[in-house]
Amino acid sequence: KAGVTQTPRYLIKTRGQQVTLSCSPISGHRSVSWYQQTPGQGLQFLFEYFSETQRNKGNFPGRFSGRQFSNSRSEMNVSTLELGDSALYLCASSTTSGGALGEQFFGPGTRLTVL
Amino acid sequence: AQSVTQPDIHITVSEGASLELRCNYSYGATPYLFWYVQSPGQGLQLLLKYFSGDTLVQGIKGFEAEFKRSQSSFNLRKPSVHWSDAAEYFCAVGAWGTNAGKSTFGDGTTLTVKP
Numbered sequence: 001k002a003g004v005t006q007t008p009r010y011l012i013k014t015r016g017q018q019v020t021l022s023c024s025p026i027s028g029h030r031s032v033s034w035y036q037q038t039p040g041q042g043l044q045f046l047f048e049y050f051s052e053t054q055r056n057k058g059n060f061p062g063r064f065s066g067r068q069f070s071n072s073r074s075e076m077n078v079s080t081l082e083l084g085d086s087a088l089y090l091c092a093s094s095t096t097s098g099g100a101l102g103e104q105f106f107g108p109g110t111r112l113t114v115l
Numbered sequence: 116a117q118s119v120t121q122p123d124i125h126i127t128v129s130e131g132a133s134l135e136l137r138c139n140y141s142y143g144a145t146p147y148l149f150w151y152v153q154s155p156g157q158g159l160q161l162l163l164k165y166f167s168g169d170t171l172v173q174g175i176k177g178f179e180a181e182f183k184r185s186q187s188s189f190n191l192r193k194p195s196v197h198w199s200d201a202a203e204y205f206c207a208v209g210a211w212g213t214n215a216g217k218s219t220f221g222d223g224t225t226l227t228v229k230p
Contacts, residue, residue, distance in 0.1 A: 004158075033217070043205065043220035056217045090158055103149070104218065106158035 001027060004093050004107035012113045018079040021110045025072050025093030031055075032074040033104060034066060037088040046089075049074055078112075086114045117142040117208050121221035128196050129229045136191040136224050138206030147209035148189040149218070150180055154202045162204075165189060176200070201228045 005024045013019050025032050033056075034046040045058040049068035066076040072093075078085055088111050092104035118141040128134050140146055147166055151159040163174025170182040180191045189206060206221040 035220075042222045043207075045217045045219070048217060058217070092159075103161050103164055106151075106160070108156075108158045111156075 004091055004105050006089075006091050006107040006110050008110060009108065010111045010113075012115060013081050014115050015081055015083060017081050018077060019081060019112060020075055020077045021089055021091075021112070023074045023076075023091030023093075023107060025074070025091075026105055029093035029095050029105070030072050031094040032068055032072065033092045033094070034074070034076050035090040035092065036060075037090055037109070038086070043090070046076065081114045083114050085112065087112060117146075117219045119206050119208050119219055119221035121204075121206055121224050123224045124222070125225045125227065127227040127229060130198050131195050134191075134193045134196045134200070134226070136204050136206075136226070138189045138191065138221060139187050140189060140206070140208045141187065142208055146189075148180075148182060149207040149209065150174065150178070150189075150191045151205045151207060151220075152176075152202045153205065153223075159205065162191070196226075196228055198228045198230065201226055 007022045023032055031050045033048040035043050036046055037043045046060055047054055047066050048056040052068045063079045068074045088109045090109045091107045094104045120139045122137050149164045150162040152162055153159050162178045163172050163180055165172050165182045173179050178193050180189055182189050203223045203225050205223045207218045209218050
């Protein structure tokens with residue numbers, strides 16, 4: 001079974017631009033969570049989607065948004081990029097609506113650099 | 116609110132020596148605990164998890180962890196470290212209910228293995 005895939009793997013943008021990252025979960029997984037990883041803040045939860053509905057949201061500004069499609073693929077969008085948005089964005093999928101009820105499987109991440 | 120503390124930012128051990136990585140958590144109910152490993156530029160790989168039952172859990176790559184409710188700890192151990200174990204290790208706590216799918220991670224411990 002294929003793992004979680006994230007595209008693109010690397011991205012360079014400039015301040016003020018917007019970006020869309022994509023995540024394809026493991027086949028059959030309906031929950032997709034997004035995390036931001038930075039050296040200063042560590043791993044921080046962004047949001048979780050299950051069956052096209054946002055179930056949980058972390059403490060990030062409204063510039064960060066996401067959605068999930070009927071095939072469980074998910075996208076996250078960051079508008080008006082800031083230098084501080086440079087990070088590794090990780091996607092994780094799970095079989096249930098709660099990652100804690102079933103283990104989360106992580107993708108390799110998208111490395112976003114904002115110049 | 117749930118939280119995870121990994122007291123050791125960086126640990127260095129010699130190859131073949133034993134390893135213990137510390138993790139303390141704060142959570143109001145029965146915690147769901149995980150250890151992940153991350154190699155440079157990669158996503159997170161689950162080493163082991165604790166949901167309930169036997170407090171000593173076995174994971175992949177020869178790792179084990181012991182859940183101690185009285186100490187709010189979930190320390191990761193390995194009897195003999197291999198050079199390939201050099202990586203960053205994250206302890207995480209999951210949750211039920213409205214916070215399901217939202218794991219909280221510690222800041223990580225970087226393991227260096229000396230030859």
